[in-house]
Amino acid sequence: MSELLLNDVTIRSVSVSEMHNNVYLVTERASGKQLIIDAADNMPAIQELIDSAASDGPAPQVIGIATTHEHWDHVRALSEAVATYKVPTYAGSDDVAGIGKESGVQISDGLNHGDQIIVGDVHLEAIHLRGHTPGSIAYALRDSSGVQVIFSGDSLFPGGVGNTWKDPERFESLINxxxxxxxxxxxxETHVLPGHGGSTTVGNERPHLDEWRQRGW
Structure with missing residues (x-):
């Protein structure tokens, strides 16, 4: 597990499954309200992650589950998480049907670019990044300290954008x-927390954008 402590929120994460998926838990420190991002797999590990945040707020309570995109490896524990917490679910509108097919969960709140998820006094903005899937969503959080965090799903990693399966149109859409x-x-200084593997920053990746375009992935 890892932890990022900011003024307004504590962000904890755990890596699950053979795919090394990252599950994130955002806890607003003032209220204890919590958002799970990508209930990917292994509900006992997710529950352990939630239990580890017991002191991150005065009355910790999961109030929502957000999914970055429709791929099976990001939703394997979604139905169990929804059954356990019975809270609103969020995902990109264009991936709602795919998530239903992969997980059996009907997403309650389909998101479009610029929509927001409210967790206490903290807002997470939906950033629609088209290409890895039609409805891939990154979630951006701005802390009162000035620190910003992007949960990028499989659309942005250290070293490049997400997989577009050598489809030039999908790659062009995603890189744009x-x-x-x-x-x-x-x-x-913005933190980028991806769907698999380690984190990075916008500044670390910015110098390589032209290189990514030239190589086509």
Whole structure:
């Protein structure tokens, strides 16, 4: 497990499954309200993650579950998480049907670009990044300290954008969205927390955008 402590929130994460999926838990420190991001697999590990946040707020309570995209490895524990917590679920509108097919869960709140999830006094903005899947959503959080965090799903990693399966149109769509909606909008210090593996920052990746375009992945 890992932890990022900010003024307004504590962000904890755990890696699950053979795919090394990251499950994130955002706890607003003032109220204890919590958002799970990507209930990927292994509900006991997710429950342990939630239990580890017992002191992150005065009355910890899961109030929502957000999914970054429709792929099976990001939703394997979603039905169990929904059965356990019975809270609103969020995902990109264009991936709602796919998530239903993969998990059996009907997403309650389909999101479009610019929509927000409210966790206490903290807002997470939906950033629609088209290409890895039609409805892939990154979630951006701005802390009162000035620190910004992007939960990028499988759309942005250290070293490149997400898999577009050598489809030039999908790659062009994703690299354009990532360039315009992340790199042109967020400062270098912004944390990027991806769907698999380690984290990075916008500043670490910014110098490589042209290289990614040239290589086509």
């Amino acid at each position: 969205d990532v360039s315009e909606r992340i790199f042109e909008k967020f400062p270098d």
